[in-house]
Structures are given as C-alpha cells and as structure tokens.
C-alpha cells in the first residue's frame with residue numbers, strides 16, 4: 001500500500017511557472033507528481049528541483065492528450081487535486097496554428113477533466129491568464145471586468161474557463177480555481193530554475209536578460225507613443241515565486257469547497273518597458289542595447305491587476321518587488337546563459 005494518500009498532480013510541472021510552484025508545494029507539505037511532455041521544457045529542470053528541495057520528485061514524461069497514460073497514473077496513485085499548467089502559450093504561433101492550440105490546450109484539458117471525473121478527483125487549480133480580459137477598458141482590472149479573446153491562445157483560456165464553470169455548475173463536488181496571471185517574471189532566488197524559452201523569446205523579460213548576456217544583439221521596444229508616462233507599454237510584472245505561492249493559497253482554499261472562482265494574480269502596480277530595461281541594467285550592471293520600433297499588433301497601452309480579491313479570499317499578495325524580480329532573473333540568466341542547455345551560447 002502506498003503510504004501517501006493525497007498526491008497533487010502537476011501538469012506542465014517541468015515548465016517555468018510549474019517548476020517554481022513545485023518548490024513551494026514541497027515546502028508547504030504537499031506531495032506533487034509531475035506530468036510533462038517536455039515540449040517546452042527540459043528534464044534538467046527536474047534535477048534542479050531535486051537539488052533545491054532535497055527531495056526525490058516523481059516525474060512522468062506524458063502528454064495530457066494521452067488518455068490511457070493519464071488513466072494508468074490515476075489508477076495507480078490516489079490523486080486528490082490537480083494543478084494544471086500544461087499548455088502552449090506563444091500568442092503569435094497560436095494565430096498561425098490555431099488548431100494546434102485548440103488541440104493541445106482545450107482538448108488536452110478536456111481529456112484531463114474526463115480522467116479526473118472518472119477517478120473522482122474533482123479539485124483543480126487552472127493556469128488562466130490576464131489575456132482573458134482582452135483589450136480591457138479600465139485599469140486596475142478586476143475579476144468581473146468583461147472577458148474577451150484577442151487571439152486563439154486567449155480563446156483557449158476562455159474555453160477552458162467555460163468548461164470549468166460548466167462542470168462546477170453541473171456537479172457541486174467540483175472545485176475549480178482559475179488563476180489569471182498578469183506578467184510572470186524573475187526566477188527562484190537560488191538561480192537554479194528560471195524561464196528557458198526554447199526559441200526567440202516572445203516576452204519582454206527573457207528578451208531583456210538574453211540581450212544583457214549577449215545572446216541577442218538588440219531588444220526591439222514595441223512603440224513609444226502610447227498614452228503612458230514614457231510612451232512605452234505598462235504591465236503588471238509579478239515575481240514567479242509570488243505566483244507560485246498563489247497556487248499554494250489556492251490549493252489550501254480548495255478544501256473550503258469554493259465551487260468555481262477566478263482570482264487575479266498580479267501586484268496591482270505597472271512598470272513601463274523602459275523602466276524594466278533600466279531595472280535589469282541596474283541588477284546586471286550591463287547596458288541593454290535597444291531600439292524603438294513600431295507597436296506590436298494586439299498590444300494594449302496599460303494593463304495591471306486589481307489583486308484585492310485574492311488578498312481578501314486567499315490571504316495572498318505579492319511580496320517581491322521589481323528589483324528582486326530583475327536580480328533573480330539576472331542570477332538565473334548569468335548562471336545559466338543557455339538555460340538548462342549546458343552548451344555555450346550562440347551569439348545572435
């Protein structure tokens with residue numbers, strides 16, 4: 001008989017946010033089992049997790065589209081909760097390959113939920129995104145702001161949120177917490193785990209740190225004519241360890257049987273692109289080479305969260321500041337110039 005009777009399945013746990021959450025889960029006394037198909041991550045992240053936590057971590061290289069594989073896992077372990085990170089997240093790619101996103105994200109979640117229902121595991125924390133607010137008209141953005149999709153990636157998040165609302169409405173045993181992340185940034189303070197984009201980064205922070213390390217030559221700043229204090233886009237960057245701790249608060253809250261409920265995970269404060277560049281320059285002591293280019297299609301001027309619901313109901317708020325985020329991101333980047341790949345960097 002397995003002595004552990006309450007595992008938490010972490011889909012996508014080898015990835016950026018998932019790996020940081022696994023560290024916090026172990027510290028909080030949860031026993032995670034990671035499933036990940038490694039399509040956007042590396043097995044080395046599991047080794048690093050074991051190094052940080054001093055614990056052996058159960059890992060299965062498995063695709064959530066593999067219904068049989070998931071069934072075998074649920075049949076062999078008593079899984080009581082799921083934290084569901086697995087998904088594709090490249091906005092641009094989702095526009096050119098929407099079916100890939102619907103299959104992986106929506107169908108993958110559908111299969112996961114079907115297997116969960118079969119094994120009577122009806123507690124899930126889902127990685128949603130501030131993208132579900134589309135082109136929000138007001139800031140700060142609260143959870144009851146209108147929802148809309150501005151690209152196929154965002155639509156997959158809306159579809160999944162809808163599925164989780166429907167199953168909770170139809171069966172009161174389901175508890176689903178939708179965590180709408182703003183802009184994750186930073187890395188574990190150890191510098192052992194962090195964001196490791198497989199291709200050219202889509203997001204600002206990894207692009208800045210890769211430029212600082214010399215892997216990218218120049219950062220393109222998408223527009224300086226927005227209605228913001230310095231003309232560049234303003235976002236709510238949140239330290240990934242704060243985000244990870246938000247998942248622990250959500251897991252704890254599941255036991256109060258909340259039904260289906262959404263929370264913003266953000267700091268409530270925005271920084272511009274130029275402010276983020278300056279902060280990484282300070283943290284790294286490196287000059288970031290950048291040029292101003294045209295606006296990027298689909299970008300909004302300003303986005304930041306109203307995080308008060310998570311504080312009130314989950315007792316969670318972000319603790320790290322912008323300097324911490326940049327220092328930790330730089331520690332990760334400088335200790336691991338090529339991410340989890342040990343080979344030397346190619347200078348672009």
Ligand code: NAD
Pocket residue numbers: 011012013014015016017018035036037038039040041042062063064065084085086087088089104108127128129130181182183184203
């Ligand atoms: P990530 O790519 O680092 O992690 C996702 C992980 O899921 C990867 O390890 C990948 O290999 C795995 N995966 C993808 N499809 C899978 C499948 N079919 N089966 C098994 N594993 C699969 O991304 P992340 O930044 O850690 O994001 C985690 C989640 O948070 C995603 O759902 C993403 O959409 C969401 N999110 C991310 C951000 C962000 O800016 N990073 C913002 C909001 C929401």
Ligand code: WQD
Pocket residue numbers: 089091128129130131182183184202203204205207219220221222223232233234235273296299
């Ligand atoms: C931040 C700011 C850019 C890159 C995206 C997704 C969203 C969510 C988080 C998953 C903006 C500017 C960026 C660059 C730049 N992901 N920028 N040069 O667009 O707020 O959100 O990631 O759910 O769905 O859309 O984040 O990091 O791409 O951009 O000037 O090379 O940096 O214009 O103002 P974004 P980002």
